[in-house]
Amino acid sequence: xxxxxxxxxxxxxxxxxxxxxLIIGSQQRFRVVNTYTNCMDAxxxxxxxxxxxxxxxxxxxxxxxxxxxxxxxxxxSSTTIxxxxxxxxxxxxxxxxxxxxxxxxxxxxxxxxxxxAIDEVLTGGAPMSSKIASLVVKSFQRNLNSPLSDRxxxxxxxxxxxxxxxxxxxxxxxxxxxxxxxxxxxxxxxHVTNKTEALKKAVKDKLI
Amino acid sequence: xxxxxxxxxxxxxxxxxxxxxLIIGSQQRFRVVNTYTNCMDAxxxxxxxxxxxxxxxxxxxxxxxxxxxxxxxxxxSSTTIxxxxxxxxxxxxxxxxxxxxxxxxxxxxxxxxxxxAIDEVLTGGAPMSSKIASLVVKSFQRNLNSPLSDRxxxxxxxxxxxxxxxxxxxxxxxxxxxxxxxxxxxxxxxHVTNKTEALKKAVKDKLI
DNA sequence: CAAAAAACACCATTTTGGGGGGATGCGCCG
DNA sequence: CGGCGCATCCCCCCAAAATGGTGTTTTTTG
Numbered sequence: 339x340x341x342x343x344x345x346x347x348x349x350x351x352x353x354x355x356x357x358x359x360l361i362i363g364s365q366q367r368f369r370v371v372n373t374y375t376n377c378m379d380a381x382x383x384x385x386x387x388x389x390x391x392x393x394x395x396x397x398x399x400x401x402x403x404x405x406x407x408x409x410x411x412x413x414x415s416s417t418t419i420x421x422x423x424x425x426x427x428x429x430x431x432x433x434x435x436x437x438x439x440x441x442x443x444x445x446x447x448x449x450x451x452x453x454x455a456i457d458e459v460l461t462g463g464a465p466m467s468s469k470i471a472s473l474v475v476k477s478f479q480r481n482l483n484s485p486l487s488d489r490x491x492x493x494x495x496x497x498x499x500x501x502x503x504x505x506x507x508x509x510x511x512x513x514x515x516x517x518x519x520x521x522x523x524x525x526x527x528x529h530v531t532n533k534t535e536a537l538k539k540a541v542k543d544k545l546i
Numbered sequence: 547x548x549x550x551x552x553x554x555x556x557x558x559x560x561x562x563x564x565x566x567x568l569i570i571g572s573q574q575r576f577r578v579v580n581t582y583t584n585c586m587d588a589x590x591x592x593x594x595x596x597x598x599x600x601x602x603x604x605x606x607x608x609x610x611x612x613x614x615x616x617x618x619x620x621x622x623s624s625t626t627i628x629x630x631x632x633x634x635x636x637x638x639x640x641x642x643x644x645x646x647x648x649x650x651x652x653x654x655x656x657x658x659x660x661x662x663a664i665d666e667v668l669t670g671g672a673p674m675s676s677k678i679a680s681l682v683v684k685s686f687q688r689n690l691n692s693p694l695s696d697r698x699x700x701x702x703x704x705x706x707x708x709x710x711x712x713x714x715x716x717x718x719x720x721x722x723x724x725x726x727x728x729x730x731x732x733x734x735x736x737h738v739t740n741k742t743e744a745l746k747k748a749v750k751d752k753l754i
Numbered sequence: 755c756a757a758a759a760a761a762c763a764c765c766a767t768t769t770t771g772g773g774g775g776g777a778t779g780c781g782c783c784g
Numbered sequence: 785c786g787g788c789g790c791a792t793c794c795c796c797c798c799a800a801a802a803t804g805g806t807g808t809t810t811t812t813t814g
Contacts, residue, residue, distance in 0.1 A: 415690060435686040458676055464683035468671035474682060475672035478643040482623060487791055498708060500745035502769065516793050522772080523791090532771075537708035695758060710802065724760045726804080731758090733804090740804080 346389040347373040348380045350398050361449050377406030384413050396423040407437040428473050441465040481544045485527045493520040495546045554597040555581040556588045558606050569657050585614030604631040615645040636681050649673040689752045693735045701728040703754045
């Protein structure tokens with residue numbers, strides 16, 4: 339078995355692209371098989387390059403990096419994807435991770451950290467720059483100042499799973515009427531009038 | 547302003563507890579104000595200790611660490627919580643993060659990494675051991691072998707948000723009847739007969 | 755072509771939201 | 785202490801909306 343890891347780089351800024359290739363190529367354990375400035379070219383040669391790891395930027399001309407990630411994984415699901423982007427806004431971060439990226443670095447990552455991150459992601463880790471990790475962790479945390487009572491939160495949580503009043507009642511060992519009361523109170527507290535709005539607000543404010 | 551960070555340690559194994567205190571105390575920028583072997587004692591002195599950071603184990607005698615995290619944050623929401631646990635199973639990790647922990651280290655973390663993690667978590671980061679970060683990132687990733695078509699996935703996603711057939715139709719610019727057709731096909735493909743089951747299965751298999 | 759997506763109709767049944775009213779227990783405040 | 789607010793729980797009624805279970809058909813797209 340060959341223990342050199344084949345890597346491709348997709349980055350539209352030529353200088354950055356070549357810089358990355360140089361840093362990675364300086365290591366005997368890595369081999370940069372190709373570099374691209376857009377996703378289309380990278381996808382065309384995906385089979386031929388057969389990279390174990392793809393280092394990808396997100397804001398790319400033509401196909402966006404997020405779409406690129408999806409297509410790469412559709413073609414070669416064994417490929418590991420590591421994002422390097424200037425963006426630290428949560429939407430893009432989550433889209434990239436949902437699309438299948440295994441790690442997310444910001445572009446201020448220095449050489450040593452970059453190489454460490456590559457090693458880490460190749461051994462099953464998920465390297466993330468500090469701010470990114472923080473965003474990700476925060477996404478799990480509930481709003482601690484919820485206006486809802488514990489029981490109301492229970493009900494809303496089950497409602498969000500598509501349960502009917504009846505099954506919620508069964509699950510919480512209360513009557514359907516009580517469920518209705520809770521839901522009415524929830525609607526009042528959230529200033530909404532129906533399930534859809536309530537769930538939208540609940541998701542937005544991380545109440546459940 | 548005082549630039550020494552006050553830290554408390556909650557860890558039932560005395561040797562480990564003292565070891566952690568020693569490592570942390572060796573740094574001038576940190577001060578271990580107190581150490582505890584259970585949550586109750588730590589909570590009693592929380593006001594007095596006024597720690598900026600709490601290093602906490604999860605499997606503790608009496609009150610579990612997860613519950614401890616919640617109570618600490620209820621008392622002093624400005625406190626930063628860093629978990630150190632032997633457990634790498636996803637349930638506990640997500641419970642800890644949902645409860646409000648800002649980072650999660652496994653106990654095999656060495657001294658240098660521990661101190662780095664403390665610095666990182668205090669500056670708004672979210673330090674995680676490699677396997678933990680990987681678990682967290684994987685939790686975002688969809689099942690890539692979904693039996694559902696793109697459009698069916700769209701419909702199911704909106705259904706999961708509590709939207710009505712009508713609002714789904716509006717949102718996707720299709721008729722309500724088409725929505726119904728898609729849902730019918732979804733039920734068939736997932737071998738379920740109703741919305742609740744479909745959503746349960748979809749969440750479990752990460753189809754949405 | 756076959757699969758996917760989209761659309762229309764009919765109909766019984768469920769779910770839902772909104773309106774009442776009422777009971778209990780618990781903690782807090784004056 | 786007694787009252788007040790809050791959370792929790794339960795019951796009735798009703799009409800509108802949503803759902804699911806059947807059909808069938810057309811268009812698009814790989």
